[in-house]
Amino acid sequence: MTALPSLIGPLLLALPLAAAAFGPAPEGAPAPTAAPPAAAPPLSPERERLGEELFGRNCQLCHNSRGKGGKGPQLVRGAWGPGGANGDEVMVEIIRKGRPGTQMGGFGGALSDEEIRTVVAFLRAESRRVQAAERKAADADFVPW
Ligand code: HEC
Numbered sequence: 358m359t360a361l362p363s364l365i366g367p368l369l370l371a372l373p374l375a376a377a378a379f380g381p382a383p384e385g386a387p388a389p390t391a392a393p394p395a396a397a398p399p400l401s402p403e404r405e406r407l408g409e410e411l412f413g414r415n416c417q418l419c420h421n422s423r424g425k426g427g428k429g430p431q432l433v434r435g436a437w438g439p440g441g442a443n444g445d446e447v448m449v450e451i452i453r454k455g456r457p458g459t460q461m462g463g464f465g466g467a468l469s470d471e472e473i474r475t476v477v478a479f480l481r482a483e484s485r486r487v488q489a490a491e492r493k494a495a496d497a498d499f500v501p502w
Contacts, residue, residue, distance in 0.1 A: 400478045408479025411472055415464060424480050425487075429461060433484035441484075448477045 400408075412424070419429035426432070436442040452473050455463030464473060 408475040
């Protein structure tokens, strides 16, 4: 057992070195370059609630609860669904300017850009839930025997 202490010595020395090598970046290191603004900022639960509230107050009357359509068209399926033809910017533009000559008025005066984007983010989250629910319903219909 006489060889043990001489082994432990170098090991103890090596530990802090290893910690330094894998630890946090030293102070003064260049910060990671900021990513360009993402097309769809992450939807926090607070933001989603705000989006739902804004939608409820401003849009629900015509687009029904959760964007499923009524007097106005649905906003969560097909071209408005996940990966659909109408991107966020298309939606933001329509909401901001409205559709002249229809009941769809412009909300550019009533809602800030940030609020419009929050409504869009809520509708996007809603459309993903609708898609997931429909996929589940389709799976339930599929009987493999
Ligand atoms: C007074 C009723 C009314 C309200 C309130 C309203 N909309 Fe609409 N919206 C409509 C109608 C009607 C259309 C269809 C217009 C047309 O014929 O092109 C429409 C169209 C749209 C479209 C385009 C849909 C498509 O398939 O072309 C979007 C997106 C939309 N509305 C979003 C919203 C949002 C978001 C709000 C709330 C901020 C809102 N709307 C409030 C009535 C309304």
